[in-house]
Amino acid sequence: MLGKPALQGIKIADFSWVGAGPRATKDLGDHGATVVKIESSKRVDLTRLTSPFKDGKFNVNSSGFFVHQNSSKYSATLNLQHPKGIEIAKRFVAWSDVVLENYGYGFMERMGLSYNDLMKVKPDIIMVSISIGGRTGPLANFRGYGNAAAALSGHAELTGWPDRSPLIPPITFGDIITPLFAVIAVLAAVEYKNRTGKGQYIDISQLETMVQFIAPAYLDYCANVRKQSPRAVPHGAFPCKEENSWCTIVVADNNEWQRFCEAIGREDLLRDPRFKTFADRKTHEDELEEIVANWTKTNTKEMVLDKLKKAGIEAYPVQNAKELFEDPQFIEREVFVKLHHPVIGSCNHQSPPMKLSKTPPDVRPAPCLGEHNYYVYTELLGMSQEEFVELLNKGVFE
Amino acid sequence: VSRMNHTPKAIINEEAHEGRGIANRNEEVYPMLNSLRVLDLTDEKGFLCGKILAELGADVIKVERPGGDPSRMIGPFFHDEVDPEKSLYWFAYNSSKRGITLNIEAEKGRELFKRLVYAADVVIESFPPDYLEGLGLGYRELSSLNPRIIITSITPFGHTGPRKDYKASDISLMALSGIMSVTGDSDRSPLRFGLDQSYCLAGTHAVIGILIALHHHRISGEGQHIDVSAFDSLCLANFWETIKWEYEKRIVNRSGDRMGRGMGTTRQVWKCKDGYLTWVILGGKEEMKIFITMIEIMDKEGMAGNLKSVEWEKVHISRIPDDEMSRYEEVIAAFFMKHTKNELEQLSLKYNLRLSIINDIVDNAEGETLAFREYWTDVDYPELSTAIKSPGHLFLSNEVKTQVRFRAPRIGEHNNEIFEKELGLSRQEMSDLKRIGIL
Numbered sequence: 001m002l003g004k005p006a007l008q009g010i011k012i013a014d015f016s017w018v019g020a021g022p023r024a025t026k027d028l029g030d031h032g033a034t035v036v037k038i039e040s041s042k043r044v045d046l047t048r049l050t051s052p053f054k055d056g057k058f059n060v061n062s063s064g065f066f067v068h069q070n071s072s073k074y075s076a077t078l079n080l081q082h083p084k085g086i087e088i089a090k091r092f093v094a095w096s097d098v099v100l101e102n103y104g105y106g107f108m109e110r111m112g113l114s115y116n117d118l119m120k121v122k123p124d125i126i127m128v129s130i131s132i133g134g135r136t137g138p139l140a141n142f143r144g145y146g147n148a149a150a151a152l153s154g155h156a157e158l159t160g161w162p163d164r165s166p167l168i169p170p171i172t173f174g175d176i177i178t179p180l181f182a183v184i185a186v187l188a189a190v191e192y193k194n195r196t197g198k199g200q201y202i203d204i205s206q207l208e209t210m211v212q213f214i215a216p217a218y219l220d221y222c223a224n225v226r227k228q229s230p231r232a233v234p235h236g237a238f239p240c241k242e243e244n245s246w247c248t249i250v251v252a253d254n255n256e257w258q259r260f261c262e263a264i265g266r267e268d269l270l271r272d273p274r275f276k277t278f279a280d281r282k283t284h285e286d287e288l289e290e291i292v293a294n295w296t297k298t299n300t301k302e303m304v305l306d307k308l309k310k311a312g313i314e315a316y317p318v319q320n321a322k323e324l325f326e327d328p329q330f331i332e333r334e335v336f337v338k339l340h341h342p343v344i345g346s347c348n349h350q351s352p353p354m355k356l357s358k359t360p361p362d363v364r365p366a367p368c369l370g371e372h373n374y375y376v377y378t379e380l381l382g383m384s385q386e387e388f389v390e391l392l393n394k395g396v397f398e
Numbered sequence: 399v400s401r402m403n404h405t406p407k408a409i410i411n412e413e414a415h416e417g418r419g420i421a422n423r424n425e426e427v428y429p430m431l432n433s434l435r436v437l438d439l440t441d442e443k444g445f446l447c448g449k450i451l452a453e454l455g456a457d458v459i460k461v462e463r464p465g466g467d468p469s470r471m472i473g474p475f476f477h478d479e480v481d482p483e484k485s486l487y488w489f490a491y492n493s494s495k496r497g498i499t500l501n502i503e504a505e506k507g508r509e510l511f512k513r514l515v516y517a518a519d520v521v522i523e524s525f526p527p528d529y530l531e532g533l534g535l536g537y538r539e540l541s542s543l544n545p546r547i548i549i550t551s552i553t554p555f556g557h558t559g560p561r562k563d564y565k566a567s568d569i570s571l572m573a574l575s576g577i578m579s580v581t582g583d584s585d586r587s588p589l590r591f592g593l594d595q596s597y598c599l600a601g602t603h604a605v606i607g608i609l610i611a612l613h614h615h616r617i618s619g620e621g622q623h624i625d626v627s628a629f630d631s632l633c634l635a636n637f638w639e640t641i642k643w644e645y646e647k648r649i650v651n652r653s654g655d656r657m658g659r660g661m662g663t664t665r666q667v668w669k670c671k672d673g674y675l676t677w678v679i680l681g682g683k684e685e686m687k688i689f690i691t692m693i694e695i696m697d698k699e700g701m702a703g704n705l706k707s708v709e710w711e712k713v714h715i716s717r718i719p720d721d722e723m724s725r726y727e728e729v730i731a732a733f734f735m736k737h738t739k740n741e742l743e744q745l746s747l748k749y750n751l752r753l754s755i756i757n758d759i760v761d762n763a764e765g766e767t768l769a770f771r772e773y774w775t776d777v778d779y780p781e782l783s784t785a786i787k788s789p790g791h792l793f794l795s796n797e798v799k800t801q802v803r804f805r806a807p808r809i810g811e812h813n814n815e816i817f818e819k820e821l822g823l824s825r826q827e828m829s830d831l832k833r834i835g836i837l
Binding site: 006007010027031051052053054056064065067068115133134136137138139141142143144145147148151152153154155156157158159160161164165166167168169170171172173176177180181183184185187188189190191192194195196198199200201202203204205207208209211212213214215216217218219220221222223224236237238239244246247248250314315316317318319320321322323324325327328329330332333335336347348350352353354355356357358359 | 428430431432446450454474476477478486487489490491537555556557558559560561564565566567569570573574575576577578579580581582583586587588589591592593595598599600602603604605606607609610611612613614616620622623624625626627629630631633634635636637638639640641642643644645646648649651653654655657666667669674675676678746747750752753754755756757758759760762763766767768770771773784786787788789791792793794795796797798
């Protein structure tokens with residue numbers, strides 16, 4: 001029987017913006033945590049200003065990029081530059097279990113919102129900072145774009161063709177990997193606090209978390225004192241008959257090799273000493289890939305996939321985004337859920353890729369700028385009507 | 399076991415942070431997940447999940463088939479010696495775990511496994527869907543034995559959908575997700591990323607699932623099943639392309655070292671004297687300031703060339719045609735070629751240019767940044783008479799430690815600790831079980 005999302009009751013004061021921070025608090029919100037995105041119309045989250053927009057028209061509430069990073073949150077606007085701003089920010093701290101931020105170096109300190117300041121308000125607060133190179137060390141005040149961590153960590157160096165320059169993975173990979181570690185840090189810190197009563201300060205470096213994902217390359221260097229040339233054998237896909245149409249083919253063992261050769265009508269290859277064992281095929285990979293490509297080029301993608309599927313060989317198409325939306329697996333897994341957004345209308349929101357049998361997520365639409373001010377300030381922070389109106393008139397909630 | 403007794407000298411360097419107030423107050427550091435018992439039956443698709451849990455403090459026991467898991471044969475290998483006890487791939491993702499062997503396909507093995515599940519909190523597995531059910535070890539059976547058990551399945555496609563029973567390796571998942579279609583150069587085949595990123599993403603998402611389930615367990619006392627799909631994880635990582643299609647009906651092709659800039663592209667990978675770097679010219683007020691600062695720096699060295707002839711404040715970068723843009727890019731490229739990575743990194747830090755060096759493995763392993771933060775841990779491998787410098791903490795904290803605790807397990811290394819000491823098997827039973835291929 002399906003129940004409620006598991007994280008109900010965890011309160012997050014989310015001071016983060018742009019990429020890595022919002023993605024982390026989205027995951028927590030999707031699973032039921034109360035996340036208040038504290039933003040400002042004076043300094044709008046750059047994600048709200050980034051295309052694509054609904055109908056191509058710019059509006060702070062209709063960026064598809066923003067929607068994908070910010071589901072299941074409340075939005076409250078607060079002007080931290082206003083004399084009253086910091087006092088209200090501290091009320092969020094007192095209310096919350098977790099404060100998360102990814103501002104530039106020193107910003108929270110200048111605002112009077114450092115970990116020490118926060119502890120004075122709430123001694124057992126959990127504070128999480130996300131930055132590109134960590135809050136200490138030579139890169140502490142380094143600022144960069146979403147691709148910086150992929151460049152710094154070695155991911156770019158491991159991607160691309162050996163005879164050309166390194167390749168930046170085209171998905172702002174640091175903003176994908178690091179938020180996962182931030183969610184892990186938050187949940188583990190909540191667990192630790194439940195056991196010990198203690199909060200903590202957590203400093204997450206995009207560079208460091210990304211190195212975790214390519215650890216074998218580092219061990220290879222450290223143990224073998226060899227600079228691996230990881231781009232030496234890129235595994236590409238094979239071209240099919242149609243233009244810019246590709247598929248992957250994976251032949252794992254000798255049985256599959258036999259079935260593969262039969263399927264493409266090249267039994268003669270079975271007697272070719274260059275391709276006898278897996279190791280032989282690896283050694284002569286270039287020649288083999290050329291032979292395979294010559295076969296795939298004369299077949300449509302559908303024919304390639306069909307023939308190999310019948311032979312029990314792993315083969316899949318390289319899909320583009322349009323094809324992905326039509327992929328029955330993608331559809332049935334509900335990777336995206338369609339929700340009604342107040343400005344955009346019906347649009348896709350990301351749904352978590354782990355399905356919990358008893359506590360499923362509850363993905364709610366991404367908020368408009370300041371959409372929940374009244375609820376957040378009066379219900380969550382417990383402000384009186386009078387105070388709310390007074391602060392509103394003074395421009396504190398801009 | 400050679401447990402590491404590595405306590406970082408200073409988790410947070412106080413001197414570098416005078417007045418920033420995050421001193422390491424505790425000499426003692428504690429694990430975040432105490433006394434959590436995890437049975438890890440995964441192959442390479444799920445390795446990272448157990449490793450992260452172990453480094454948060456859980457007691458993770460790798461359960462391999464007798465003779466060792468086939469994933470021990472994934473290279474690279476220590477000194478290039480192909481040997482199940484020398485896989486660096488295995489070392490990298492299985493550190494801080496203990497290890498036992500057990501044939502769960504045999505009746506006696508299943509019995510022992512159930513006894514282990516009885517005392518465990520979490521099981522992680524990456525078998526094809528229905529495999530464990532077929533052995534009578536599915537969620538229903540195991541939860542009747544231990545209602546608080548959390549079973550986590552990490553598979554290429556998840557446990558539902560038309561492709562759930564299909565095999566797929568990392569490259570195929572990258573292809574299906576749409577990521578490969580935009581990775582690489584337009585004149586060559588699509589590429590995957592370095593190493594198995596789909597598995598790492600799925601494994602990390604699995605940790606999140608487990609921590610969420612633990613939170614629920616703390617409140618309700620019950621466990622649950624978690625179904626993690628590597629394909630789903632990758633599709634979400636590819637959201638840029640999916641939103642371009644959803645909102646603009648636009649499909650982008652591979653563009654190599656260039657990235658989209660309005661209707662054109664802009665160069666993002668540049669060569670310098672001793673390597674590569676990434677830097678982009680973007681539109682917008684703040685971005686333009688950065689570009690103008692860069693031109694001023696170039697001009698000081700007499701290298702600003704045709705960039706000086708433009709009033710950049712009045713220009714829309716996104717409207718400059720590609721051929722004109724490439725004439726400016728040539729000037730910038732010449733400037734970068736005159737400088738080293740280190741010089742450019744220092745300039746970027748000083749003037750906030752948002753330029754990043756493209757580090758290679760050696761740059762990071764030998765460089766200052768990670769060393770300063772005491773990121774690396776020397777992990778002892780006494781059997782190989784060596785210590786291997788390995789990636790360390792998941793993050794830094796003033797209160798707890800997340801660190802590689804000890805090296806990855808050897809085949810059946812902890813059979814005695816677990817089966818004899820914990821489950822009370824006699825020496826005779828142990829050797830009998832070993833002889834008939836159960837341990």
